[in-house]
Every structure is written in C-alpha cells, then in structure tokens.
Amino acid sequence: MSFRVTQSMLSRNMMTNLNHNLLHMQRYQEYLTTGRKMNRPSDDPVGFNFSMRxxxxxxxxxxxxxxxxxxxxxxxxxxxxxxxxxxxxxxxxxxxxxxxxxxxxxxxxxxxxxxxxxxxxxxxxxxxxxxxxxxxxxxxxxxxxxxxxxxxxxxxxxxxxxxxxxxxxxxxxxxxxxxxxxxxxxxxxxxxxxxxxxxxxxxxxxxxxxxxxxxxxxxxxxxxxxxxxxxxxxxxxxxxxxxxxxxxxxxxxxxxxxxxxxxxxxxSRTEDVDIAEAITNLKMAENVYIASLSTGARIIQPSLVDFLK
Missing domain, CATH: 1.20.1330.10 (f41 fragment of flagellin, N-terminal domain)
Structure with a gap:
C-alpha cells in the first residue's frame, strides 16, 4: 500500500523541523545568556531537585x-x-x-x-x-x-x-x-x-x-x-x-x-553551564538551522507554475 506525498505534507514537515531546530538553537542561546543550564524544572527534573536541596x-x-x-x-x-x-x-x-x-x-x-x-x-x-x-x-x-x-x-x-x-x-x-x-x-x-x-x-x-x-x-x-x-x-x-x-x-x-x-x-556543577561546550553546541545548532532553511527553500520553490513553464 502506498501513500501519496503532497506538497502540503512536505511543507508542514519542513516547518515542524525548522521550529525544532530553532528551538534547539534558542535553548543554547538561553544557556549562554543566563549562564545556567537549568532555567526551569523541565530542563532537568533530577538536577532541579538536587539544586533545591x-x-x-x-x-x-x-x-x-x-x-x-x-x-x-x-x-x-x-x-x-x-x-x-x-x-x-x-x-x-x-x-x-x-x-x-x-x-x-x-x-x-x-x-x-x-x-x-x-x-x-x-x-x-x-x-x-x-x-x-x-x-x-x-x-x-x-x-x-x-x-x-x-x-x-x-x-x-x-x-x-x-x-x-x-x-x-x-x-x-x-x-x-x-x-x-x-x-x-x-x-x-x-x-x-x-x-x-x-x-x-x-x-x-x-x-x-x-x-x-x-x-x-x-x-x-x-x-x-x-x-x-x-x-x-x-x-x-x-x-x-x-x-x-x-x-x-x-x-x-x-x-x-x-x-x-x-x-x-x-x-555550580548542577546549575552552571559549561560555556565552551554551550558555544560549540550553539554553533552546531546554527549550522543545522541554516542547513534546514536551505533545504526548505528547495522544497517550497517547486510549484505547478514552474512545471507549466
């Protein structure tokens, strides 16, 4: 049984992945801005408990x-x-x-x-x-x-x-x-x-x-x-x-x-971010996000008008 992949499905998946990559990049930006790797309990529930203690x-x-x-x-x-x-x-x-x-x-x-x-x-x-x-x-x-x-x-x-x-x-x-x-x-x-x-x-x-x-x-x-x-x-x-x-x-x-x-x-070990590691991860996340934008541009570009030409 085969499924028909539509342009809207490609676009929707692309936007989902873009948002995911953007969120990933935003997380490392927040780490560097606050200097903390736990800014809310959901970041690390176990570590948050240790931090409170x-x-x-x-x-x-x-x-x-x-x-x-x-x-x-x-x-x-x-x-x-x-x-x-x-x-x-x-x-x-x-x-x-x-x-x-x-x-x-x-x-x-x-x-x-x-x-x-x-x-x-x-x-x-x-x-x-x-x-x-x-x-x-x-x-x-x-x-x-x-x-x-x-x-x-x-x-x-x-x-x-x-x-x-x-x-x-x-x-x-x-x-x-x-x-x-x-x-x-x-x-x-x-x-x-x-x-x-x-x-x-x-x-x-x-x-x-x-x-x-x-x-x-x-x-x-x-x-x-x-x-x-x-x-x-x-x-x-x-x-x-x-x-x-x-x-x-x-x-x-x-x-x-x-x-x-x-x-x-x-x-400090529980809460503070490793600056060098965070910068490296942020750079990697930026590269992934840029690559996903480039790929998305290619997915969105083709249209019926392009084929009619």
Missing part, C-alpha cells in the same frame, strides 16, 4: 554562620567582662592583705576602704553590662538588668541558658549566668542573710571587706581574703568554660566554611 543547605549554613558569629562575639564580650572582674578580685586581695597589717594607720585603712567602694561600683556596672542592647548576665531575661545596687534583694536575676545551633546537630551555650560570675544573692544556708555575715556573693564579700577595714577588724579581713579566693576560683572555672566554648566555635567556623565551599561547588 543544595540551596536549602546553603541557607541553613548561612544561618549557622550568623549564629556562630553572634555566639563568638557574645562569648568574647563575656570573657572580657569576666577578666575585668578577675582583675578587681585580684586587686581587692592585694588591698585586703595590705589592710590586714595592724601597723597601718587608721587613715591608710580608710583610704583602702574608699578604693574598695569604687571597685564595688565597677562591679555593679559590669553586672549590668549590655551586649547589642541586651544584658549579658541575666540569662534569658535579656531586657532587664540583673542587679539592683540600691536593693540587692530586689534584683531580678535569671539563670536560664541561651543555646544557639551553630551546625547540624551542634548546639552551644552562649551566655554565662550572674551566679557563675558573682555568686548567688540568696542565703546559701549559713547565717541569717545579713550581708556582713554570710558573704553569699562577690558584692557581699566586697562590702564586708570595706566595713572590716573601717572597723579595723583584722580577723574579719583575713576571713574575707579566703572568701575572695573562693570567688576567684569559681570565676576562673567559668572562664575556662568560656574559653573552651570559644575554641569549639573557632573549630566550627572552619567546618562551616568548608561546607559552604563544597555546597557552592556542587550547586
């Missing part, structure tokens, strides 16, 4: 990096404040040892007590220090000052922990509580709660030292030196913890940077 992981990685930067800055600020507290304690110990000498005249002890009072004001300022507008030592209550110098018993202290995620499955505490630095404001179980007798925290100790100096209480000064040692030991343990967390964040930084580079490389 890589982009999602990159966004998560960027958030981890932001969390890490905030955590590192906050811990460095906290560490600096804690070092300042340690220097105050160390200076207070030196003054206490000096003031414990019974050969000191009354004026000498009064002068030492006056310096201790100034150091107490420094401690009060550090206790209520802020980082990026938020109180450093008040746990999760970052909008309220932890320490009330006028009435310590009315202080609103929160010992909650602030935890940030700085990597897949990696969380880290970014704050140090008031009690870890200055000690608890409440009675720990000894005495009647009088600041002069119990010495629950660093402020109690410093106030007690100031009063003992003015009262020429040598025995009390020696006792307070021991209390200063205790507070300093607790502070140094907290400082060591902060240092460990800072080092951990520095190691996390290297890993996050490596992850970002790897994800960018994978995304």
């Amino acid at each position: 890589y982009r999602s992981e990159l966004r998560a990685n960027e958030q981890y990096q932001k969390n890490r930067d905030y955590a590192l800055s906050r811990l460095e600020t906290t560490e600096s404040l804690m070092h300042a507290v340690n220097e105050i304690i160390q200076r207070a110990k030196e003054l206490a040892i000096q003031g414990a000498n019974d050969t000191n005249p009354d004026t000498a002890r009064e002068n030492i007590a006056a310096e201790i009072d100034e150091m107490i004001e420094q401690l009060e300022s550090i206790a209520n220090e802020k980082f990026q507008g938020k109180y450093v030592f008040n746990g999760e209550k970052t909008d309220a000052p932890p320490y009330n110098p006028e009435n310590p018993d009315l202080s609103d202290i929160d010992n909650g922990k602030i935890v940030l995620q700085v990597g897949p499955g990696v969380q880290i505490e970014v704050n140090v509580t008031f009690e870890e630095v200055f000690g608890p404001l409440v009675d720990e179980g000894g005495g009647d709660g009088d600041h002069q007798d119990v010495y629950n925290n660093l402020f109690d100790v410093m106030h007690g030292l100031s009063q003992a100096l003015r009262n020429e209480d040598t025995e009390g000064i020696h006792e307070i030196i021991g209390r200063l040692d205790e507070r300093q030991d607790a502070l140094l343990r907290s400082l060591a913890s902060v240092g460990g967390r800072t080092r951990r964040l520095e190691l996390t930084t290297e890993r996050l940077n490596d992850d970002s580079v790897n994800l960018q490389r994978l995304l």
